Amino acid sequence: AVRPKAEALASAASAVVDSAIGEVEVTAAAMKSEAVLALEAQTPGIAPWQTLSEQFSILEDELRERIMRIAQTEANFNRETAQQRRPGGGNILPGCSPMATAALQADEALRALRFRLVPSQLSEEEFWRCFFWHVANVKCELLHDWKTANVVRREVAMEEEAALGAVEDEAARPSMLAGGKEAAVAAVHPAEGDAVEGAADTDPALVDSAAALPDSAIAMADLDAEFERLVASPS
Incomplete structure (x- = not known):
């Protein structure tokens, strides 16, 4: 019983x-x-790789490729990243939904990962906090690399131009010496003076850009600002 x-x-x-x-x-x-x-x-908005200003539009394909790689690593989506409160706080879904919808339509891996993680492991908002934080990182890194490369190219061009000028001055030296020591001195020193003056007239924007691009990691303030622009983006 x-x-x-x-x-x-x-x-x-x-x-x-x-x-x-x-x-x-x-x-x-x-x-x-x-x-x-x-x-x-939601009506799809612009995709996250379409947020570049016109001067950087040449980088759109590269930015798209880098952003599409985010969802290929599931470890990018975790509560630790989602719970890092960025400035502004609050629910990001109302602001980021149009762009999130555009990203989903274009990225099959992102769709599959969202289906797998939401809501079993992450809430909808946590998922998109992770995604747009990584987008902000990718975008800032790409722009930083591009600006740094441009500064280096300009510096190399300036060095080559200066070296070419020195070679031309050296080639002209024998003919100047034929006119006498005084003529040579009079001819050489103004050229040196011109070179110094030209160096002083270097494009200030170039100097500022070089100073603004340290070798260290991108400033957290820049990443936070980019994240806020993305999640507050209108359609």
Whole structure:
């Protein structure tokens, strides 16, 4: 008599557990469905790689390629990254949804990863906090690399121009010496003076750009500012 009663109790308990699990699964599925429907109801905005200013538009293809690689690494999406409160705080979904929708439409890997992680591991907002934080990093790094490369190219061009001028001065020296020591001195020193004056007239923007591009990591303030621009972006 005891055994049937125990079995009946165990069966009843199992049924309660199964029912509770079923309710949780149904609730999770409903939450996921609501989140998917809410985001997909958004009219797509511009994609995150289309946020470059006109002067940097040449970098759009490279930026798109780098952003499309974000979802290929699941470790990029975690609670630690999501819980780092950026300046401004608050729910980012109202501002970032149009751009997020555009990114989903273009990136199959991002769609698959979102389906897998939301809401079982991350909330909808946490997922997009992770995504747009990595987008901000990728974008800032690309612009930093491009500006740094331009500064280096300009410096090399200036050095080559200076070296070419020195070679031309050296080639002209014998003819100047033929006119006498005084003529040579008079001819050489103005050229040196001109070179110094030209160096003083170096494009201030170039000097400022070089000073503004340290070899150290990109400033956190720049990353925060870019993140805020992305998540507050209108359609």
